[in-house]
Amino acid sequence: MTDTTIRRFTDETEHTEETEDESEHVCPECGGDLVADSERGETVCEECGLVVEEDEIDPGPEWRAFDASEKDEKSRVGAPTTNMMHDKGLSTNIGWQDKDAYGNSLSSRQREKMQRLRTWNERFRTRDSKERNLKQALGEIDRMASALGLPENVRETASVIYRRALDEDLLPGRSIEGVATSSLYAAARQAGTPRSLDEISAVSRVEKDEIARTYRYVVRELGLEIQPADPESYVPRFASDLDLSDEVERRARQLLQNAKQQGVHSGKSPVGLAAAGVYAASLLTNEKVTQSEVSEVANISEVTIRNRYHELLEAEEEVQQL
DNA sequence: ATGGTTTTTACTGCGTC
DNA sequence: GACGCGGTAAAAACCAT
Numbered sequence: 001m002t003d004t005t006i007r008r009f010t011d012e013t014e015h016t017e018e019t020e021d022e023s024e025h026v027c028p029e030c031g032g033d034l035v036a037d038s039e040r041g042e043t044v045c046e047e048c049g050l051v052v053e054e055d056e057i058d059p060g061p062e063w064r065a066f067d068a069s070e071k072d073e074k075s076r077v078g079a080p081t082t083n084m085m086h087d088k089g090l091s092t093n094i095g096w097q098d099k100d101a102y103g104n105s106l107s108s109r110q111r112e113k114m115q116r117l118r119t120w121n122e123r124f125r126t127r128d129s130k131e132r133n134l135k136q137a138l139g140e141i142d143r144m145a146s147a148l149g150l151p152e153n154v155r156e157t158a159s160v161i162y163r164r165a166l167d168e169d170l171l172p173g174r175s176i177e178g179v180a181t182s183s184l185y186a187a188a189r190q191a192g193t194p195r196s197l198d199e200i201s202a203v204s205r206v207e208k209d210e211i212a213r214t215y216r217y218v219v220r221e222l223g224l225e226i227q228p229a230d231p232e233s234y235v236p237r238f239a240s241d242l243d244l245s246d247e248v249e250r251r252a253r254q255l256l257q258n259a260k261q262q263g264v265h266s267g268k269s270p271v272g273l274a275a276a277g278v279y280a281a282s283l284l285t286n287e288k289v290t291q292s293e294v295s296e297v298a299n300i301s302e303v304t305i306r307n308r309y310h311e312l313l314e315a316e317e318e319v320q321q322l
Numbered sequence: 323a324t325g326g327t328t329t330t331t332a333c334t335g336c337g338t339c
Numbered sequence: 340g341a342c343g344c345g346g347t348a349a350a351a352a353c354c355a356t
Contacts (some may be wrong), residue, residue, distance in 0.1 A: 123330070239330075267327070268329095269329075271327075272328090272329080299331095300329085301329065301330050301331075303329075303330065304328085304329060304330075304333085307328095307329090
């Protein structure tokens with residue numbers, strides 16, 4: 001029923017807009033009047049049928065973010081949630097009306113089918129607490145993974161980790177969100193496509209501290225073996241964010257490998273090393289990017305980049321002498 | 323909690339366009 | 340004069356103990 005009221009409302013606003021700026025509503029082809037077809041999201045000419053505007057809904061983000069802190073503030077992912085439903089409205093919903101997406105009535109056969117689906121959906125939704133728990137967590141993992149551009153296999157791994165945590169009763173006292181986020185963080189690192197804690201917490205509803213705490217706990221309790229992230233795994237992402245060539249990427253990898261051999265990298269943040277590697281490589285290949293640009297995409301201070309990239313170049317020299 | 327290490331913040335000076 | 344870069348000192352964050 002809300003459907004119809006909303007439809008009516010938008011129709012009305014559309015009409016008022018139309019009368020307000022009529023100069024714009026003339027067909028460029030034949031001069032005929034234009035009418036808005038709100039159902040199809042098009043504006044068409046009454047006379048010749050020319051479609052003037054299509055897909056007027058902007059699918060892009062609501063805001064632009066210019067630096068890391070803004071990105072943190074403004075990123076908002078997924079549908080708004082309600083606490084009114086046990087699953088916060090994140091699960092599948094099947095409408096009660098026997099109408100299809102265009103508002104046409106369904107055949108009796110289809111109606112029966114929908115009725116069965118409704119029944120089953122309801123059963124699954126309210127099965128038992130663990131099931132619900134899992135469902136929400138998996139939905140959450142999926143949401144965050146796609147927001148971070150993580151591939152399917154990472155989501156799989158994250159799901160597995162979460163299931164294990166659930167089986168071993170690690171959940172009590174911890175939030176579903178937190179454990180789900182930690183699972184994803186762990187999975188991303190295991191898969192060699194790590195995301196930094198900052199990036200993760202940007203799309204999670206949980207604070208960074210809690211993610212880190214829960215992550216440590218989960219890793220310890222499940223005995224997951226996760227080696228520190230390899231700086232090289234950040235390189236491709238940074239390089240493409242900065243529109244750098246493959247050459248730079250190759251160079252950066254090389255620098256990082258040398259550094260690794262020399263043991264320069266222990267104790268240093270992998271992200272910082274990667275950022276420095278990319279910066280140094282951009283210098284060596286005359287495809288200059290500024291330190292601040294790199295620090296921007298890597299979420300690392302310029303100072304750290306400076307310190308690291310000196311070390312990288314030193315390590316490089318030592319290798320040359322051998 | 324503590325101490326050692328790393329990263330960040332803030333500021334300053336230098337050279338270049 | 341704004342910008343990119345380098346360096347430094349002090350604060351903050353992180354980590355193992």
